[in-house]
Amino acid sequence: xxxxxxxxxxxxxxxxxxxxxxxxxxxxxxxxxxxxxxxxxxxxxxxxxxxxxxxxxxxxxxxxxxxxxxxxxxxxxxxxxxxxxxxxxxxxxxxxxxxxxxxxxxxxxxxxxxxxxxxxxxxxxxxxxxxxxxxxxxxxxxxxxxxxxxxxxxxxxxxxxxxxxxxxxx
Numbered sequence: 001x002x003x004x005x006x007x008x009x010x011x012x013x014x015x016x017x018x019x020x021x022x023x024x025x026x027x028x029x030x031x032x033x034x035x036x037x038x039x040x041x042x043x044x045x046x047x048x049x050x051x052x053x054x055x056x057x058x059x060x061x062x063x064x065x066x067x068x069x070x071x072x073x074x075x076x077x078x079x080x081x082x083x084x085x086x087x088x089x090x091x092x093x094x095x096x097x098x099x100x101x102x103x104x105x106x107x108x109x110x111x112x113x114x115x116x117x118x119x120x121x122x123x124x125x126x127x128x129x130x131x132x133x134x135x136x137x138x139x140x141x142x143x144x145x146x147x148x149x150x151x152x153x154x155x156x157x158x159x160x161x162x163x164x165x166x167x168x169x170x
Contacts, residue, residue, distance in 0.1 A: 105143065109153055109164040118148040122155075122164065 110131055111121040123131040126141040134153075138145045146154040146161070153164040 104157070104160065107143075107155060107162060107164055109166055112148065112150055112153070118150060120145075120148050120153045120164075122153065 105126050106124045108123040109120060110123055113119050113121070113133075117135060120134050121131050122134055122145075125132055125134075126143055128140060132140070134140075134145045134148075136145055136148050142158050144156045146156045148154075151165065155162045155164060
């Protein structure tokens with residue numbers, strides 16, 4: 001027994017069509033009902049909030065109090081008597097200290113020797129007057145040698161990481 005296309009489509013789309021009809025019916029009832037709420041008796045029955053402003057509900061706003069006068073988001077829609085100033089007077093607040101940052105050292109990779117584990121000859125390490133032979137994990141003041149490969153060295157400080165390579169190579 002073969003089913004026709006219409007029979008299959010009817011079985012698949014019937015539940016969706018019923019839901020759509022129910023939704024359209026409820027929406028039309030709500031629109032008609034909302035349009036009838038125009039008499040004063042029905043407004044009071046719905047809580048009295050239809051057609052009233054927020055100021056009518058909360059009562060009069062005291063604009064002479066220090067709280068209402070400086071508030072830019074006050075309930076009364078009139079300008080404040082006190083001018084709103086977002087900028088703080090420079091004389092009342094001390095200047096912020098400028099962050100002092102030590103200059104970054106200029107590091108130069110001169111040589112890599114050995115085999116795994118590699119050792120490197122680096123010039124310009126803080127606290128060292130000349131080139132120093134380093135191994136992975138060595139620390140000089142706040143500069144740490146992270147890794148050494150046959151053609152590069154990874155150096156890490158408190159806020160930056162360098163990858164040192166031989167001069168003239170990419």
